[in-house]
Amino acid sequence: MVKEEKEIANRPDNTAFTQQRLPAWQPMLSAGIVIPGFVLIGLAFIGIGVALFVTSRSITVLEIDYTGIEKDSPCYKCSDSDAKNCVCNLVFSIDSLFEGPVFFYYGLSNYFQNYRKYAASRDDEQLSGDLDAFTAPSDSCSPYNYNSNDKPIVPCGAIANSMFNDTFVLYRVVNGAKQLVPLDGKGIAWWTDYNVKFRNPSVTPLKNAFNNTVKPIFWPKPAYQLDTSDPANNGFINQDFLVWMRRAALPDFRKLYRRITDGDYAKGLPAGNYSLTIAYNYPVVSFDGRKKVVFSNVSWMGGKNEFLGIAYLVVGSLCVLMSMVMLIVYAKFKFPEED
């Protein structure tokens, strides 16, 4: 009586959802679907792999290591840690037209920008122009938040402190004379970094915002003097600073330095001899790091990337192979049954 009513009250509703009567599709897999499926996917992957490999092959890359560890390297004299304001000259030649637009990267290896403590060592509030954070940098920046005299460092943190400061000037050697190759440094950083993420404090002149603060210990000049000729490239929105602050994924990485797109070099770098003058300031020898310059052109898939093409080819071939094996196994398995 009462118990029955309780049981009826607890009974689930008689709808299609609660009684599991929903219309459903049940895939009926058979060997005739699975094996051709594997073959199709394998062939698709092989196709993508071939396209990627061919595209990657058509990209030209020129890498020159200039760390200066070897005695016969032009920058050997600069690799000494005591050398200050050292300048070295790299000479190289190009056999055929290096098609443009040519991208000029600097590369570092054995440099762990993805190390957790290093990666957390920044103050995003400071970098978005918050003046309160100028006087009191966040603790995540320590020990690069205050200097030995307890003055706040702006911009604080290890990432900002370790900013790459080698500079490069490229010349083309024509009949013994050096012609300057114009390098374009506009728009090398992300649009969102330049326009949203990093903001200069809204104080004019910019120098006044940095009163009672000091520059990072490793920097030669403070942030408001990063590019005195162009106020749109000064302070926190300096393009080289933004490129550096965008942390690299892996210990061997490249960062865009300049593009070669102007004037005579719009179609690319013509064949000939070139001379690269490097102001060697950044020390990497102490941690077995290497520095290099990289010239590259780009395609729809970015820079040269042979790994992806080869990986697709390998996985595609593996799938096709597996489907062959499964076909043989299926054939052998099926025929004894029919006998």
Place this chain on the structure above:
Amino acid sequence: MAVNENADRPKAVRLRGKDVNAESSLKWPELYRSGQRQELSSPLILISSLLYAVYSSLVFFFIPFGVFHNTAYDFQTMAVTVAMAATFTANVEISLVTRYWTRLNVAAVCVSVVMFFICSRITHSTSLFKASPGDYFFLGASNRAFIDPLVWLTALLTTWTAVLPSMTALAINVIFNMHDKHKVHSASSQPVELRSRLRRGASLRRSSYALSQGAGPGRLISSGTCIRSTVPTVDEQVTADNNPTDSQLQINMKNK
């Protein structure tokens, strides 16, 4: 995370699987044989799940590592790539396990993938960044990553490689078991004569499930009365002479 996803697979099966009515249960006892034999939680299954999780973790890292090594791509783009691959892999794994594709199942998979993209765009947006720059520092990462063909191709390759062992196991399963034996639920359920050969209390060889649902001792088991330790405490020993303990009651009923 891979271990978590693999642990969710039995859960997913329970949520997506279809229940079976009494007639069908009697007709196809092989449906619950795997539970009786503890096939789904044996050490072999656990170890193979663990190995599979380790394999997928290695795949999720090393394929993007190989692609982004010595390139100008940054940490956040690589993070978005790995997240994309992980989302796709989880959804593919669940799809492989799903046997009954109702509209809800299709919607769940689609919503899962779409929500990943929507939530990424939201957490990488300008408004959230301006509200809290220290927390939402992935600003702009998905803008560039979601339109980059390299990111998509890497995610696709990583997904397929991570899912490959499951796919192979499924393929081998399909090839070795003729699929017409598996037309379990497509046949219309005809009324089956409920002839149970087991008389109540006739033999001790009943499955624990049947025992727990039966009358008499079943009520005790379902209500959890027997979960208390049968070792009498000091207090209980005093009253033991007066009242029979639960275990004694159970043994009495079994021996009827």
